[in-house]
Amino acid sequence: MTVGKWALGVGMCLALAAGPALAAQPSEAQVRELMQVMDVPGQFIAMNNKMAAMMSEQLPCVEASFWQTYIDKDGQEQLTKAMIPAYQHHFTADEVEGLIKFYKSSLGQKLVTQxxxxxxxxxxxxxxxxxxxxxxxxxxxxKQGKLDAQGRCPGTAGDDSSGDAMPAPQSPAGGTGH
The missing domain is CATH 1.20.5 (Single alpha-helices involved in coiled-coils or other helix-helix interfaces)
Incomplete structure (x- = not known):
């Protein structure tokens, strides 16, 4: 066996072992299309609205309209561009095409809306x-005696500096769960 054939054989074995690693990476355009059919821009708007409401509560001295611009058109583009490499890292071009096909289907669109x-x-x-x-x-x-009625380790009552105090669990109604 010549060195050339041996090298070719080793190269083919390595290529077969690498498998999906050699698969084509999706293009930026493919990822953008996938993000569009998955309604990622709509998710950005929903995130922006939740964040704006939260910030308005925390900082009532700032006009609510100020926070509505957090993920504006420029922000959406920046965020999209920042996310593209993650899709390219985890999916092949063929997989992205399959996902696009799925998300364009009626079931895929139901998934997006629901x-x-x-x-x-x-x-x-x-x-x-x-x-x-x-x-x-x-x-x-x-019951085992490992916590007292206030949810603290026995012997630490009134000593919040020990770090042993555990918050009492909250019931759905907001009171303690005891």
């Missing part, structure tokens, strides 16, 4: 579960 409400409901369920789970675990620790 996902914000679905995620909000799921987050609310997760928060409720977390409050109940925390309450149950605190009750278990209190």
């Amino acid at each position: 996902m914000p409400a679905t995620m909000a409901e799921a987050a609310q369920a997760g928060q409720q579960w977390g409050r109940q789970r925390t309450s149950d675990m605190f009750a278990q620790l209190q």
Whole structure:
């Protein structure tokens, strides 16, 4: 076997082992099209509205309209450009084309329109579960004598500097879970 054939064989083995790593990276235009059919610009607007409402609450001395410009057209372009490399890193050109095809389908468009409400409901369920789970675990620790009635390690009552105090879990109604 000549050195050339050996090198060619090794190169082919390496190429086969690398597999998807050699697949074509999606172009910026492909990623932009995917982001468009996924309604990423609409998600930016929703993010902007939530952020503006939050900032208006925290800083009532600043006009609410000021925060509405946080993700303006320039900001959307900057954010889009910053996100493109992540898509290029995790997806091949063929995968992006498949995603574009899916998101253009009626099921893909339903996913786009229903996902914000679905995620909000799921987050609310997760928060409720977390409050109940925390309450149950605190009750278990209190029953075992590892926490007192205030959710503190025994012997640390009134000594907030120890760092041992745990906040009492909140019930969905806002009171303690006990």
